[in-house]
Amino acid sequence: xxxxxxxxxxxxxxxxxxxxxxxxxxxxxxxxxxxxxxxxxxxxxxxxxxxxxxxxxxxxxxxxxxxxxxxxxxxxxxxxxxxxxxxxxxxxxxxxxxxxxxxxxxxxxxxxxxxxxxxxxxxxxxxxxxxxxxxxxxxxxxxxxxxxxxxxxxxxxxxxxxxxxxxxxxxxxxxxxxxxxxxxxxxxxxxxxxxxxxxxxxxxxxxxxxxxxxxxxxxxxxxxxxxxxxxxxxxxxxxxxxxxxxxxxxxxxxxxxxxxxxxxxxxxxxxxxxxxxxxxxxxxxxxxxxxxxxxxxxxxxxxxxxxxxxxxxxxxxxxxxxxxxxxxxxxxxxxxxxxxxxxxxxxxxxxxxxxxxxxxxxxxxxxxxxxxxxxxxxxxxxxxxxxxxxxxxxxxxxxxxxxxxxxxxxxxxxxxxxxxxxxxxxxxxxxxxxxxxxxxxxxxxxxxxxxxxxxxxxxxxxxxxxxxxxxxxxxxxxxxxxxxxxxxxxxxxxxxxxxxxxxxxxxxxxxxxxxxxxxxxxxxxxxxxxxxxxxxxxxxxxxxxxxxxxxxxxxxxxxxxxxxxxxxxxxxxxxxxxxxxxxxxxxxxxxxxxxxxxxxxxxxxxxxxxxxxxxxxxxxxxxxxxxxxxxxxxx
Amino acid sequence: xxxxxxxxxxxxxxxxxxxxxxxxxxxxxxxxxxxxxxxxxxxxxxxxxxxxxxxxxxxxxxxxxxxxxxxxxxxxxxxxxxxxxxxxxxxxxxxxxxxxxxxxxxxxxxxxxxxxxxxxxxxxxxxxxxxxxxxxxxxxxxxxxxxxxxxxxxxxxxxxxxxxxxxxxxxxxxxxxxxxxxxxxxxxxxxxxxxxxxx
Ligand code: HEM
Ligand SMILES: [Cu+2]
Numbered sequence: 001x002x003x004x005x006x007x008x009x010x011x012x013x014x015x016x017x018x019x020x021x022x023x024x025x026x027x028x029x030x031x032x033x034x035x036x037x038x039x040x041x042x043x044x045x046x047x048x049x050x051x052x053x054x055x056x057x058x059x060x061x062x063x064x065x066x067x068x069x070x071x072x073x074x075x076x077x078x079x080x081x082x083x084x085x086x087x088x089x090x091x092x093x094x095x096x097x098x099x100x101x102x103x104x105x106x107x108x109x110x111x112x113x114x115x116x117x118x119x120x121x122x123x124x125x126x127x128x129x130x131x132x133x134x135x136x137x138x139x140x141x142x143x144x145x146x147x148x149x150x151x152x153x154x155x156x157x158x159x160x161x162x163x164x165x166x167x168x169x170x171x172x173x174x175x176x177x178x179x180x181x182x183x184x185x186x187x188x189x190x191x192x193x194x195x196x197x198x199x200x201x202x203x204x205x206x207x208x209x210x211x212x213x214x215x216x217x218x219x220x221x222x223x224x225x226x227x228x229x230x231x232x233x234x235x236x237x238x239x240x241x242x243x244x245x246x247x248x249x250x251x252x253x254x255x256x257x258x259x260x261x262x263x264x265x266x267x268x269x270x271x272x273x274x275x276x277x278x279x280x281x282x283x284x285x286x287x288x289x290x291x292x293x294x295x296x297x298x299x300x301x302x303x304x305x306x307x308x309x310x311x312x313x314x315x316x317x318x319x320x321x322x323x324x325x326x327x328x329x330x331x332x333x334x335x336x337x338x339x340x341x342x343x344x345x346x347x348x349x350x351x352x353x354x355x356x357x358x359x360x361x362x363x364x365x366x367x368x369x370x371x372x373x374x375x376x377x378x379x380x381x382x383x384x385x386x387x388x389x390x391x392x393x394x395x396x397x398x399x400x401x402x403x404x405x406x407x408x409x410x411x412x413x414x415x416x417x418x419x420x421x422x423x424x425x426x427x428x429x430x431x432x433x434x435x436x437x438x439x440x441x442x443x444x445x446x447x448x449x450x451x452x453x454x455x456x457x458x459x460x461x462x463x464x465x466x467x468x469x470x471x472x473x474x475x476x477x478x479x480x481x482x483x484x485x486x487x488x489x490x491x492x493x494x495x496x497x498x499x500x501x502x503x504x505x506x507x508x509x510x511x512x513x514x515x516x517x518x519x520x521x522x523x524x525x526x527x528x529x530x531x532x533x534x535x536x537x538x539x540x541x542x543x544x545x546x547x548x549x550x551x552x553x554x555x556x557x558x559x560x561x562x563x564x565x566x567x568x569x570x571x572x573x574x575x576x577x578x579x580x581x582x583x584x585x586x587x588x589x590x591x592x593x594x595x596x597x598x599x600x601x602x603x604x605x606x607x608x609x610x611x612x613x614x615x616x617x618x619x620x621x622x623x624x625x626x627x628x629x630x631x632x633x634x635x
Numbered sequence: 636x637x638x639x640x641x642x643x644x645x646x647x648x649x650x651x652x653x654x655x656x657x658x659x660x661x662x663x664x665x666x667x668x669x670x671x672x673x674x675x676x677x678x679x680x681x682x683x684x685x686x687x688x689x690x691x692x693x694x695x696x697x698x699x700x701x702x703x704x705x706x707x708x709x710x711x712x713x714x715x716x717x718x719x720x721x722x723x724x725x726x727x728x729x730x731x732x733x734x735x736x737x738x739x740x741x742x743x744x745x746x747x748x749x750x751x752x753x754x755x756x757x758x759x760x761x762x763x764x765x766x767x768x769x770x771x772x773x774x775x776x777x778x779x780x781x782x783x784x785x786x787x788x789x790x791x792x793x794x795x796x797x798x799x800x801x802x803x804x805x806x807x808x809x810x811x812x813x814x815x816x817x818x819x820x821x822x823x824x825x826x827x828x829x830x831x832x833x834x
Contacts, residue, residue, distance in 0.1 A: 009645050121657050190664040198657050202642065224664065228672035232679065236771060245760050245767035247679075253692040253764035258682055262675070513636070524636060539641050552637040558645030567644060568657060576644045578651045581802070622789055627798045 010536060011557035019535050021561050026118065026531035029585055037585035039123035040531055044130050045109025046427060051130075052102035055137055057494070059093035062086045064491055067451075071484035073472040083468035084151035085170075089144055091154030092174065095270065096181045097137045099412055100223075103277035104188040106419060107216040109427065111192055113522035113529060114210045116201030116538045118566050119582050121194035122187075124589045124624060129187035131593030136180020139601060143173040150174035153466065155267060156237070158248035158259040163241045172241055172604045178234040179600055182227045189223035192216050199566055200574045201521065202556055203540035210520045211287075211294065214301050215280025218308045219273050225312065226269035233262035243607050257322060264315035272311040274408065276304060278415040279346055282368045285415070285422050286350050288518040289365040290357025293544055296349035303342030310339045320391045329388050336386035340379060347372060362516075363437030367418030370445045374410025378403060381456065396466075399459025405452045417444065417497065424504070425511030429528045432508060436500040443493035450486025454479040519544035524553055537567050540574070588624035595620045650802040652724060662809045666816045669779065673820050676775055677827060680768045684831065692763035696832035701752035705745055706825045709818045712741045716814050723807040728799055731807060735791035738814070742784035749777050769828060776824055779817050786810055 010018055028038040038044060065086055069077045078086060112120045120126050143149055150170045152161040161171040196217045200209070209217075237259070239245040246252035248259055279300075287294045294300065316324065316332040324332075350372065359365060381403040385391045394400060417440070424432045463476050470476055514523035523546055525534050536555035542548035556576070559565045564582040569575055595616040602609030653659055684690050715737050722730035753773065758766035790810055793803060 011640070011643055011645065122661060186668055190661060190668070193664050194657055194660045197660055202644075224668045225671050228668055229675045232672060232675045232771075236679070236767070239760070239767070239771070243760065245770070246762070246764045247683075247767050247771075249764070252762070253683065253687045254767070255683060255686050255764070258679060261682065262679065265675070536638055536640070550636075552639050554641040555638045556642050556644055557640045558643040558647070565649075567647075568651070568655065571654070576642075576647055577655050579644065579647050579649050580651075580657055581649065618785060625789070627793070627800075 008561045009557070010559050010561045013561055018561065019530065019532075022532035022535060023530050025562070025564055028531065033587065034585070036590050037127075037587045039119070039127050039583055039585050039589075041108050041112050041120040041123065041126060042427075042529060042531075042533075044123075044126050045105055048101060048105030048108055048130055048133070049427075051134055051137065052098050052105050055093050055097040056102070057498075058141065059090050059098055060491060060494060062090040062093070064487060066090065067484040067487040069468065070470075070480050071477075072481060073474070073477045074469050078468060080468045081151065084466075085144065085147075085149040087466055088150045088153055088174070089140070092140065092150065092177065093137075094408075095154055095274075096177065097133075097140070099274040099408065100185055100270070101133055101181070102416060103216075103219065103274060103412070104185060104192075106281070106416075106423070107192055107212075107219075107277065108188060110423065110522055111195055111213055111216055112199070113426075113525070113533055114213050114520055115196060115199060115204060116521045116524075116534060116540065117195065117199040118533045118537075118564070120191050121199060122191050123583050124586055125187050126191055127586075128589035128593050129184040129191075131590050132180050132187070132596065133184035135593060135597045136177050136184065139180065139597070140173060140177040143169075148173055150177075155263050157263075158237065158240075158256045159250075161237060162248055169604060172238055175234040175238040175241075176600050176604055178230060180597075182231050182234075183596075185223050186227050189220035189227075192220040193224070196220075197571050198568045200569055201538045201540050202567070202569055202574055202576050204569075204574045206572055207298070208540055208543045211283035211297070211300060212277070212280035215276050215283070215304055218304045219276045222269045222273050222276070222308055222311065226266045226273065229262050230266035233259060233266070236262075238604070242604070257319070260319050260322065261315070264318040265312070267318065268315040269311045271407065272307055274412045276307065278371070278412040279304070281415045281419040281422075282350065282371060283346075284518075284520065285364045285368050285418050286353050287544075288422070288516050289360050289362060289368075290353050291360065291517075292353065292357040293519070293547075294349060295352040295356060296345075297543065300346055300349050303345045306342040307339060310335065310342070314339060317386055317391070320388050321395050333387055337383060340383055343379065347376070362421075363432070363434055363441060364418040364422035366438070366441040367414050367421065367444075370441065371410055371414035371418070374406055374414060374445075374448065378406025378410050382407060394459050396464055397459035398455040398463045398465055401465050402452050402455035402459060405455075409448060409452075414444070417441075420497070420501075422516070423522075424501070425515050426522055426527045426529070428505055428508075429511055430504050430508030431511050431515060432500050432504045436496055436503070440493050440496040440500060443489055443496060447486050447489030447491070447493055451483050451490050452486070454483045454486075458483070514546065519547040521545060584628070586624065588620055592617065592620040592624055650805050652805055652808055656805055656809075658806065658809050659812065662813050666813065670816070670820065672775065673772075673824070676768070676772050677823065680772060680827060680831075683764050683768055687764070690765060691758065691769075691832045692765040694758035694762060694765065697752070697757055697769070697829055698755035699829055701748055701755050702825050702829045705748050705752065706821065708741065708745055708748070709821050712738070712745075713815065713818060715741065716811050716818075720808055720811040723804040723811070726801060726804050728794065731804065732791065732794050735787060735794060735807070739784065739788050739791050742780065742787055745780060746777075746784060749773075749780065765832075772824060772828065776817075776821060779820065783810070783813055783817050786813070 013021060028034055028040050028043055069075050148169050150173050152166055152171050156171060156174050159165055196213055236247040240247050246254045248254045248256050283294050283300060313335045317336045320329060385403060421432050421437055458476055458479050511527045513526055521538055524538060536557055539554040539556050559579055565579050566582045567576055568578040568580050570577055599609060599613030599617055602613050715734055719734035719738055722734060756769055760766050760770035787810055790807055
């Protein structure tokens with residue numbers, strides 16, 4: 001008790017004194033080792049975002065290679081074997097190393113700020129997650145450089161991916177990359193759930209949670225319930241390949257369709273793991289630029305939750321051509337159509353918001369509008385392939401390639417780029433150029449449609465996906481050329497984005513705290529935010545706190561100014577409960593990730609890695625959790 | 636922006652038990668996702684069971700005694716586990732030490748029994764899909780058992796060092812909570828592995 005009395009609290013200090021003190025407690029140590037020890041959600045979030053975008057560029061380069069190859073009949077740029085690797089690497093990189101991680105990355109950066117806390121829950125787990133993601137991604141790409149890139153498609157169907165038909169290490173690389181990225185994703189999901197449940201600023205009741213945070217919460221639950229399935233799938237696949245288990249070996253009671261069930265039980269929710277965060281971004285951007293709160297907040301929240309639940313009842317629609325019983329096919333068709341309802345409701349809410357607001361057409365809003373247009377088209381072709389007879393026709397043709405790029409790029413990449421323009425000033429302290437932003441948008445919008453719309457027609461003309469070339473007699477070359485030109489324009493739009501970012505980092509207009517006049521808490525602190533995020537934890541009385549009162553921010557006092565402390569609040573009402581210590585920087589998450597990496601990669605080569613790989617992991621984990629006797633442990 | 640202090644939380648405690656604390660929710664989330672992992676593995680077992688005309692494939696069902704002995708010990712272990720919980724809530728350091736040691740010993744016994752269980756499955760992982768899925772499920776649960784045992788031992792050691800600070804008691808209760816999960820997860824697996832092949 002005596003010790004507590006002597007502790008300096010943030011109510012004893014004020015202004016710059018308080019800020020300086022908190023900053024010295026919360027900052028990441030300097031130097032290389034310090035950098036590697038960081039547990040600051042903003043630093044890790046930034047790394048996560050940059051890394052995910054690096055993978056987008058790598059995956060995009062492969063896409064361009066494919067489009068060059070397909071631009072005319074009988075091209076010879078890529079050999080058939082290399083083409084198999086390239087489309088597999090493209091799909092796997094985009095799904096596992098870009099789309100899912102980038103959404104989580106934004107959440108890692110933004111959710112703690114939006115809920116008004118100082119760091120994410122389990123900051124060391126967060127650091128570990130990033131390292132696992134980075135190492136898994138590098139592992140995949142280094143393997144590719146050594147010509148052992150996976151070549152079995154991004155869903156690695158058995159029996160193609162079994163040892164008999166893929167005797168090289170390529171499928172193992174795929175399976176282990178999955179393990180890396182799923183570990184990383186699951187870790188972030190847990191952090192987000194606990195951050196949202198326990199670290200919301202006092203007064204942020206459930207109906208005051210910003211929509212992006214809601215979206216990320218639903219996504220985190222989807223990750224939690226979908227990813228275990230792919231973990232079991234990839235583990236059993238690799239066991240089949242390495243120690244001759246028989247999961248997928250029909251001659252010993254195994255079953256190849258089991259793979260498809262396990263994969264798509266994860267794979268369909270995966271689409272929503274990518275899409276739901278993007279809708280959250282769209283809702284935030286729309287509110288800010290329509291200059292009014294989003295219409296139908298409860299409707300949007302409920303439809304997010306409904307989408308989450310429904311997304312687990314659809315996976316079989318990826319298996320319509322495997323010969324399902326009639327009733328099953330009917331049910332899954334119906335549920336696939338049903339999921340269009342909540343998405344439709346959200347779109348109506350957005351349109352109403354725009355209608356009733358005074359929209360300001362800045363770049364972020366343009367991207368959101370582009371998203372709505374493209375996504376509606378993607379949704380239409382989706383409803384088409386949800387019906388069994390149509391799917392039977394177009395299955396494995398370019399119609400499907402067109403469809404899923406409309407939903408993935410339209411539904412996730414467009415809002416994401418909008419989000420980059422929107423939150424760049426917060427993260428980097430400078431505005432992106434609007435002029436380049438408009439160029440960026442129009443190039444992207446036109447390029448995208450020119451690249452992907454013709455693919456619908458190609459698909460209907462019978463062009464199968466995953467073919468490295470075609471003969472001139474097929475008559476597919478003109479549309480393919482058009483598509484490739486569109487892809488080039490689309491790629492150019494990303495070059496503009498990159499140029500804009502590099503230019504604006506140096507020369508962009510300085511951003512103040514709230515350059516867009518937005519309503520949520522991340523805009524109540526400096527741009528970029530200091531290590532402690534907020535000098536005092538905000539107290540929330542309104543769903544749009546900064547619009548309710550734009551001059552004064554009600555805050556809470558009484559947290560420690562001597563050690564890292566976060567405020568825990570109750571689940572529903574966000575009533576303050578505990579001042580909990582928050583972990584200090586540590587090198588152990590990195591060491592644990594290295595030990596885990598050795599374990600994972602080693603086990604591709606010898607099952608004994610499970611034996612000698614475990615002790616280092618155990619040791620690093622103990623190092624991680626062993627109290628250092630420093631500040632966080634004093635009590 | 637100007638700030639106006641509307642409330643002071645300086646009097647709040649610095650740690651708490653159960654749903655008040657962050658780590659409890661962390662443990663809860665991990666249990667949920669691991670529970671999902673078990674559910675999926677069970678689903679895979681039942682799927683293979685459904686598509687195969689004979690089950691078990693080319694093997695006798697597992698011998699009953701190791702699994703049954705484990706089940707009994709698992710169920711009984713709930714009692715000392717609850718004692719651990721109670722003394723941790725009371726922050727009784729001495730008793731917490733005792734019960735953590737007891738729980739560690741129970742974990743070790745179970746892990747040894749688990750070794751016997753593998754030996755008495757009457758199938759290898761590479762015999763058939765049946766063998767594969769049985770080994771997978773048992774392996775999955777063994778990982779949980781071993782992890783929790785490791786955690787219990789580390790906590791027990793911690794409690795004998797200078798790090799036995801009050802907030803550690805909260806960690807102990809989370810560990811208790813997780814052990815209950817390991818026990819509860821075992822029950823359906825026991826039925827599945829030992830009894831379904833006898834149907
Ligand atoms: C630069 C823009 C992009 C272009 C030009 C492009 C182009 C292509 C092409 C031509 C294919 C078909 C390969 C084949 O079947 O032979 C393909 C497949 C695929 N793309 Fe993209 N893509 C782009 C961006 C994306 C993005 C952003 C995502 C995900 C977020 C994505 C996900 C996929 C997936 C999952 C496949 C399937 C791979 C497989 O068949 O295993 N693509 N892409
Ligand atoms: Cu689907």
